[in-house]
Every structure is written in structure tokens, then in C-alpha cells.
Amino acid sequence: MQETPVLPKPDALSSAGCATCPMNRHLARLGVNVDNWDYVVALAGNPNTGKSTVFNALTGLRQHTGNWPGKTVARAEGGFEFGDKRFKLVDLPGTYSLLASSVDEEIARDFILFGQPDVTVIVADATRLERNLNLVLQILEITDQVVVCLNLMDEAKRHGLMVDDRRLARDLGVPVVPTVARRGTGIPELLQAVHDVATGAVKLRPRRLRTTQNEALDKAVATLTAQIEAAFPGLPNARWVALRLLDGDASIERAIRDGSLGDLSRGERVAAPDERLRVAEVSA
Numbered sequence: 707m708q709e710t711p712v713l714p715k716p717d718a719l720s721s722a723g724c725a726t727c728p729m730n731r732h733l734a735r736l737g738v739n740v741d742n743w744d745y746v747v748a749l750a751g752n753p754n755t756g757k758s759t760v761f762n763a764l765t766g767l768r769q770h771t772g773n774w775p776g777k778t779v780a781r782a783e784g785g786f787e788f789g790d791k792r793f794k795l796v797d798l799p800g801t802y803s804l805l806a807s808s809v810d811e812e813i814a815r816d817f818i819l820f821g822q823p824d825v826t827v828i829v830a831d832a833t834r835l836e837r838n839l840n841l842v843l844q845i846l847e848i849t850d851q852v853v854v855c856l857n858l859m860d861e862a863k864r865h866g867l868m869v870d871d872r873r874l875a876r877d878l879g880v881p882v883v884p885t886v887a888r889r890g891t892g893i894p895e896l897l898q899a900v901h902d903v904a905t906g907a908v909k910l911r912p913r914r915l916r917t918t919q920n921e922a923l924d925k926a927v928a929t930l931t932a933q934i935e936a937a938f939p940g941l942p943n944a945r946w947v948a949l950r951l952l953d954g955d956a957s958i959e960r961a962i963r964d965g966s967l968g969d970l971s972r973g974e975r976v977a978a979p980d981e982r983l984r985v986a987e988v989s990a
């Protein structure tokens with residue numbers, strides 16, 4: 707595999723939580739003030755991995771967190787400033803895969819696929835890495851702009867699990883930042899990684915299968931992708947849509963037939979903040 711530039715990463719766990727650390731000084735939590743952002747960052751990941759905990763740590767908001775899957779059911783938005791850049795952070799419902807099977811999962815899927823975030827932070831549970839990597843690999847198929855937040859490192863340690871995060875970063879081709887979000891451990895390093903990926907200070911080349919290894923299928927995917935792009939100009943990830951159609955995904959087929967896929971390409975369904983959670987449940 708090709709050597710990929712990843713972030714030079716200090717020992718994240720040792721420096722985290724230090725209020726006087728230089729990296730911490732640059733974070734300004736902006737609460738619900740998300741105007742004039744430079745970059746949009748999505749928080750994706752399996753249910754119950756600590757996405758909302760990370761969201762709260764970065765924005766200063768109080769999005770509900772809880773120790774059961776499915777706590778977050780809609781999008782929430784908040785802001786932070788770091789390194790002279792303003793970031794809009796979008797907390798998403800948990801999802802096991804981009805093949806959404808519930809409304810919450812669809813909200814997450816639509817934003818990841820069609821919301822065009824500048825960076826997608828995938829919050830992964832270090833104690834259940836194998837299951838969590840399924841979503842990581844799916845997202846790496848559609849975007850280079852990914853940071854993996856390897857959370858619940860305290861739980862992993864408690865269970866005697868060692869995760870080689872440097873090796874994982876090398877193998878995936880994207881930064882991997884170990885964190886204990888509940889304690890703020892690793893958050894400065896996460897911020898730095900997000901900043902560097904967003905600004906292009908590091909260029910990533912994730913590990914990716916470029917073909918399906920099947921000539922007929924590759925041809926069908928290419929033909930269908932071109933047709934989808936022609937029908938829905940500006941739609942991101944048309945190749946992913948083509949693959950889902952060939953797989954017989956009924957919801958995608960419906961979105962094409964009724965034209966709602968076009969709304970996604972114009973950002974209509976993903977651009978407006980979800981009012982249910984915008985301000986009511988969160989406060990600075």
C-alpha cells in the first residue's frame with residue numbers, strides 16, 4: 707500500500723485535558739452561533755460512540771447524551787473557532803451503515819452523502835472496532851476528507867484492549883485520534899486534525915477499492931453513474947447512488963422516481979438546520 711501522509715500525532719492521551727496546552731488556547735466555543743463559517747464538519751458514527759459528547763466539548767452546547775443507542779434522532783448544529791477558522795459542526799444520529807434502515811439513519815446518511823461536509827469526523831468505539839470500521843470503510847469510499855476519532859479509549863483500556871492507532875491511521879490513510887471525549891482527552895489533537903484536513907494542510911489518500919473487480923459490473927456502474935449525473939446535475943456521489951440502484955435499494959429508487967434525489971443535490975433537504983433541535987434542546 708502507498709505511504710500516505712497522515713498527521714504527525716503527539717501522544718494524544720498524555721497531553722489531553724491540559725487547560726494551558728497551546729492547542730487548547732485556540733479553541734473558541736461559539737454555541738449556536740454558526741454564521742459565516744469557513745468549513746462544515748459532520749460528526750458521524752455508530753450509535754452510542756460519543757458523537758454528542760464530542761459535539762458538546764467543541765461547541766459548548768448541551769446536546770443530550772445518554773448511554774443507549776439512538777439518543778440523537780435529528781441533526782443539531784453548533785459552532786467553534788480554531789486556528790482563525792470558523793467551523794460549523796453538525797451532530798448526526800448514529801448509524802451502523804450508509805444503507806440506512808430507519809429515519810434517523812437516513813438523516814445521517816443524507817448529510818454524509820449529500821450535505822457535502824468539508825470534513826467528516828467518524829467517532830468510533832475503540833472497544834468495538836471491527837463493527838465500527840464497517841461505516842468507516844463505507845464513508846472512505848465516498849470522501850477523502852475524513853478524521854477518525856477513536857473514542858472510549860478508557861473503556862478499551864479497562865477491557866485490556868490495545869489499539870494501535872498509528873497502524874490504523876497508516877492502513878486507512880486518514881488521521882486517527884484516540885480520545886476519551888467524556889474527559890476531554892484527545893480533543894486538542896482532534897481539533898488540530900480537523901483543521902489540517904479542512905484547510906488542506908494535509909492531503910489524504912484513503913485506502914479504497916477503485917473497481918468492483920468485475921468488468922461487467924464496472925461497466926454497468928459507469929453507465930448508470932453517467933445517466934444519474936445527467937438527470938441530477940450537481941448530485942454528489944452519483945457512483946454510490948448507481949451502486950445502490952443496482953443493489954435494488956427501494957428507497958433510492960423511489961427518490962429517483964419522485965425526483966426527491968434532486969432536492970438532495972440542491973441541498974434543499976440538508977441545508978436547513980433541523981429546527982427541532984436547533985436551539986430548544988441546546989443552550990450555550
Ligand SMILES: Nc1nc2c(ncn2[C@@H]2O[C@H](COP(=O)(O)OP(=O)(O)OP(=O)(O)O)[C@@H](O)[C@H]2O)c(=O)[nH]1
Binds near residue numbers: 773
Ligand atoms: N467511558 C466513556 N464514556 C463516554 C466517552 N465518551 C462518551 N461517553 C459516554 O457514552 C454515552 C454515549 O454518549 P453520546 O455522546 O450520547 O453518544 P452518541 O454517539 O451521540 O449516541 P447516539 O446519538 O445515540 O448515536 C454517554 O453516557 C457518554 O457520557 C468516553 O470517552 N469514555
Ligand SMILES: [Mg+2]
Binds near residue numbers: 757758759778798799
Ligand atoms: Mg448523539
